[in-house]
Amino acid sequence: MIDTLRMTAEQVNDVLTRGEASSDEIFDAYRAAIEARDGELNCFLRLHEGEGEGIPIALKDVIGTRGVETTAGSRILAGYVPVYDSTVAARCKARGLRLLGKTNTDEFAMGSSTENSAFGPSRNPWDPTRVPGGSGGGSAAAVAAGLAPWALGSDTGGSIKQPSALCGNVGLRPTYGTVSRYGIVAFASSLDQVGPVTKTVRDNAFLYSVIAGRDPADSTTVDVPPTELPEAEDLKGLRIGVPVEMRDAEGIEPGVADAVARAVVLCEELGAEVEECSLPRSVEYGLPCYYLIAPAEASSNLARYDGVRYGYRAAGDDLTEVYERTRNAGFGDEPKRRIMLGTYALSAGYYEAFYGKAQQVRTVIIREHAEVFERFDLIVSATSPSVAFEIGARADDPLAMYASDLLTIPSCIAGVPGLSIPCGLSEGLPVGFQLIGPQLSENTLFRAGHALERALGFDVVPERLR
Amino acid sequence: MSEWEPVVGLEIHVQLKTRTKMFCRCATGFGAEPNTQTCPVCLAHPGALPVANRTAVEWTIKLGLALGAQIAERAVFHRKNYFYPDNPKGYQISQYDEPLCVGGALAVPGDEPFEVGFVRAHLEEDAAKTVHVGGGTGRKVGAERSLIDFNRGGTPLVEIVTRPDIRSPDQAERFLQLLRQTIVELGISEARMEEGTLRVDANVSVRPAGSDELRTRWELKNMNSFRFIGRGIDAAVRRQIELYEGGGTVEQHTYDYEPDTNALTPHRTKEEADDYRYFPEPDLVPLAPRPEVVDRLRADLPDLPAARIARHAQGLGAADAWALVTTERDAAYAALVAQGVGEREAFSFAMNQPIPDGANFAELAKVVKAARDLTREALTAAVAASAEPGFTADTYLAQTAVSDTAELEPLVDAVLAANPGQVEAYKGGKEGLLGYFVGQVMKETGGKANPKVVNELLREKLTAL
Numbered sequence: 001m002i003d004t005l006r007m008t009a010e011q012v013n014d015v016l017t018r019g020e021a022s023s024d025e026i027f028d029a030y031r032a033a034i035e036a037r038d039g040e041l042n043c044f045l046r047l048h049e050g051e052g053e054g055i056p057i058a059l060k061d062v063i064g065t066r067g068v069e070t071t072a073g074s075r076i077l078a079g080y081v082p083v084y085d086s087t088v089a090a091r092c093k094a095r096g097l098r099l100l101g102k103t104n105t106d107e108f109a110m111g112s113s114t115e116n117s118a119f120g121p122s123r124n125p126w127d128p129t130r131v132p133g134g135s136g137g138g139s140a141a142a143v144a145a146g147l148a149p150w151a152l153g154s155d156t157g158g159s160i161k162q163p164s165a166l167c168g169n170v171g172l173r174p175t176y177g178t179v180s181r182y183g184i185v186a187f188a189s190s191l192d193q194v195g196p197v198t199k200t201v202r203d204n205a206f207l208y209s210v211i212a213g214r215d216p217a218d219s220t221t222v223d224v225p226p227t228e229l230p231e232a233e234d235l236k237g238l239r240i241g242v243p244v245e246m247r248d249a250e251g252i253e254p255g256v257a258d259a260v261a262r263a264v265v266l267c268e269e270l271g272a273e274v275e276e277c278s279l280p281r282s283v284e285y286g287l288p289c290y291y292l293i294a295p296a297e298a299s300s301n302l303a304r305y306d307g308v309r310y311g312y313r314a315a316g317d318d319l320t321e322v323y324e325r326t327r328n329a330g331f332g333d334e335p336k337r338r339i340m341l342g343t344y345a346l347s348a349g350y351y352e353a354f355y356g357k358a359q360q361v362r363t364v365i366i367r368e369h370a371e372v373f374e375r376f377d378l379i380v381s382a383t384s385p386s387v388a389f390e391i392g393a394r395a396d397d398p399l400a401m402y403a404s405d406l407l408t409i410p411s412c413i414a415g416v417p418g419l420s421i422p423c424g425l426s427e428g429l430p431v432g433f434q435l436i437g438p439q440l441s442e443n444t445l446f447r448a449g450h451a452l453e454r455a456l457g458f459d460v461v462p463e464r465l466r
Numbered sequence: 467m468s469e470w471e472p473v474v475g476l477e478i479h480v481q482l483k484t485r486t487k488m489f490c491r492c493a494t495g496f497g498a499e500p501n502t503q504t505c506p507v508c509l510a511h512p513g514a515l516p517v518a519n520r521t522a523v524e525w526t527i528k529l530g531l532a533l534g535a536q537i538a539e540r541a542v543f544h545r546k547n548y549f550y551p552d553n554p555k556g557y558q559i560s561q562y563d564e565p566l567c568v569g570g571a572l573a574v575p576g577d578e579p580f581e582v583g584f585v586r587a588h589l590e591e592d593a594a595k596t597v598h599v600g601g602g603t604g605r606k607v608g609a610e611r612s613l614i615d616f617n618r619g620g621t622p623l624v625e626i627v628t629r630p631d632i633r634s635p636d637q638a639e640r641f642l643q644l645l646r647q648t649i650v651e652l653g654i655s656e657a658r659m660e661e662g663t664l665r666v667d668a669n670v671s672v673r674p675a676g677s678d679e680l681r682t683r684w685e686l687k688n689m690n691s692f693r694f695i696g697r698g699i700d701a702a703v704r705r706q707i708e709l710y711e712g713g714g715t716v717e718q719h720t721y722d723y724e725p726d727t728n729a730l731t732p733h734r735t736k737e738e739a740d741d742y743r744y745f746p747e748p749d750l751v752p753l754a755p756r757p758e759v760v761d762r763l764r765a766d767l768p769d770l771p772a773a774r775i776a777r778h779a780q781g782l783g784a785a786d787a788w789a790l791v792t793t794e795r796d797a798a799y800a801a802l803v804a805q806g807v808g809e810r811e812a813f814s815f816a817m818n819q820p821i822p823d824g825a826n827f828a829e830l831a832k833v834v835k836a837a838r839d840l841t842r843e844a845l846t847a848a849v850a851a852s853a854e855p856g857f858t859a860d861t862y863l864a865q866t867a868v869s870d871t872a873e874l875e876p877l878v879d880a881v882l883a884a885n886p887g888q889v890e891a892y893k894g895g896k897e898g899l900l901g902y903f904v905g906q907v908m909k910e911t912g913g914k915a916n917p918k919v920v921n922e923l924l925r926e927k928l929t930a931l
Binding site for chain 1: 515517555612614741743750751
């Protein structure tokens with residue numbers, strides 16, 4: 001009766017409300033699915049008994065959960081059990097959502113494939129030889145494989161949208177400041193945002209409404225307008241821009257470009273006014289800007305992992321040796337790479353040329369987006385230039401890996417929201433379609449995403465599991 | 467020494483006495499069990515975020531206004547990155563190029579008044595406290611273990627940086643006394659050096675008198691009283707002059723002042739040069755104090771000590787006015803003067819008697835005016851009762867002291883006769899013994915004699931002997 005592969009969270013809720021199954025029965029069905037398929041996929045770092053009477057949920061392991069080990073995919077946090085709940089975990093609990101477990105992530109959310117996890121890579125349910133994307137590959141693969149009806153991820157430069165695209169899910173990176181970061185293991189504070197990974201846009205809107213809203217514990221949060229569950233099946237009255245630099249960017253696979261082009265045509269058929277637009281500097285400078293700001297903040301955010309108060313500690317003869325050995329053995333290559341990059345970018349004599357310049361570029365990117373949104377309600381593009389790639393294909397080439405986020409990064413830097421929905425297949429693998437709106441335009445994104453989802457009729461269950 | 471001029475600037479840290487810490491809601495305060503006033507934020511657990519303490523921000527603005535500073539329309543918290551166990555986040559949240567208070571000056575009144583300008587005052591968080599155990603010295607080197615108490619970590623701290631306007635150790639001490647008095651009266655800090663709620667580092671250099679150059683300076687640390695700060699500056703100034711006059715140069719250094727030996731010893735620092743990699747704290751939004759809040763805080767400023775000293779100096783002279791205000795006796799003094807007590811009389815009464823808050827000064831003034839005729843007990847009792855309901859001077863005015871020489875003379879004679887040794891010593895030049903004789907006579911009369919009359923009588927008799 002509980003088909004975890006097919007059921008949306010909304011349907012699970014209906015089953016619960018009508019009393020057709022108990023919360024325990026539903027929870028057990030997902031646990032059985034995890035039992036059956038997670039050996040292969042490695043989505044979950046650890047499982048939880050899940051208090052509550054509501055819908056099950058999976059949380060990315062950067063989301064702090066009281067009493068449940070939270071490692072952010074890093075050895076340096078192995079054994080760390082938070083004494084407090086993150087605000088989003090507390091809000092989920094308050095709505096009765098039952099924690100199934102914590103999902104795999106690239107270490108400290110640094111990566112685009114989940115291969116940087118200290119606890120082994122996750123695999124894509126559409127093709128287990130391929131990555132599920134990252135950093136939130138565990139959450140995305142779990143939802144795609146029916147191991148959880150929905151999940152939360154976190155996104156710094158594409159870590160919700162890109163894995164959602166590669167796994168055929170709906171993923172929202174909300175407007176910066178709408179969802180509290182309190183209790184989220186920080187990667188880059190001015191960019192990190194938590195958001196939902198779901199099977200449908202309506203599920204996504206609902207979960208967003210659970211977690212969004214001002215939080216006195218996070219000074220960067222704002223008041224959020226009420227979320228509207230989308231109903232409309234057309235795009236009438238919406239002005240949609242197609243940034244040519246994102247459409248024509250180098251490295252977009254032909255199959256991805258085709259699927260996205262068809263989705264753009266569909267937007268017009270559904271009544272939207274579609275026109276080309278331009279974000280030249282955002283696309284050209286977005287990636288370098290991101291790879292200065294994010295590592296700079298990360299180098300500071302990761303300084304607290306020193307072996308003194310919690311987590312992994314290596315023995316040493318004096319303080320410096322404890323620091324060095326702990327951090328050398330505790331961090332994997334990618335955090336080390338970014339700590340070094342970021343430390344360099346902030347150093348005396350280099351600050352102005354690197355971090356300072358990147359902040360100026362950020363202002364340019366924010367303005368460029370604001371100008372485009374004077375003419376358009378939304379802009380659209382591919383979410384990822386490619387479909388899911390083979391495990392190991394980019395592991396030794398950080399720059400190729402960084403390029404996976406070319407299309408998701410500009411809007412992250414601008415602080416505006418983006419929704420990725422599946423728009424078709426290329427080589428038998430899902431292609432993500434990205435909708436980006438101005439700040440606090442989540443309701444518009446949900447409305448457009450929902451109408452497109454209906455019209456596209458994409459089957460979110462991986463073909464090999466049907 | 468006359469051809470050299472000291473050039474001194476101070477960096478002052480003031481721990482605010484807010485109820486809670488700078489960026490979390492943990493209680494502040496001295497003396498709790500170690501590591502009991504902590505939470506995920508001040509222990510830097512993963513995901514914890516700072517939230518700025520509104521009271522601490524307002525108090526810093528208050529201090530800035532009292533010191534004549536500009537209050538910034540926009541102030542930014544920065545991260546100052548460095549590794550140390552007392553700094554759990556790996557960075558201290560401080561302010562860098564956009565501090566809350568900019569400029570200002572404190573005019574220090576006196577016979578030789580001077581003014582010390584401020585560069586800035588900013589808000590930051592205190593580090594945790596490290597205790598080094600074993601090894602005997604209490605210092606890090608040689609210790610067996612180091613323990614950390616995070617109770618202090620995250621307590622709000624204001625850092626005040628002065629211009630290099632101080633020209634002598636004495637000026638440094640007087641400036642600090644006045645600044646401390648101002649801070650205490652604003653009600654924002656206990657400002658006690660011995661408890662570490664006030665900490666002062668001094669930047670010291672010298673230059674040929676009359677020149678306006680700024681030469682290489684030494685930084686002096688770990689001085690735990692105003693006196694030692696003065697002595698440390700003095701030692702540094704003397705040493706630098708020696709170096710220059712010996713044809714040498716002064717290299718930039720940090721020293722600890724050792725009061726026991728009056729020596730400057732090199733301060734232990736990390737081997738590497740400091741690069742704190744400051745950048746704007748992304749977890750906090752910039753402070754933008756609203757003009758109406760600043761206006762309210764300005765309107766609420768009390769009558770400040772510097773102004774009061776200047777006022778009282780007109781009648782009393784600068785030194786007494788200074789003593790009166792820095793011991794917080796000036797309110798009582800002013801109240802007595804307002805009731806018609808003479809300035810000198812009011813001054814010595816206010817300085818010598820612990821007048822309680824809420825004293826009835828109209829009645830007390832009557833007692834003060836008659837003081838020379840009253841017994842010591844009567845005065846003490848009157849002061850003690852002066853804040854009680856129904857206090858009237860009449861009760862005490864009746865207790866007049868014995869001023870009748872005819873009554874006192876036999877007692878004086880008896881005391882002198884009973885102490886021939888002391889009388890001999892007095893005649894031999896130990897005039898300080900007069901007080902001893904006065905005391906003996908007072909004892910004989912049960913404190914009821916007028917000490918002034920006794921004094922005169924004794925002098926007369928001793929001269930005649």
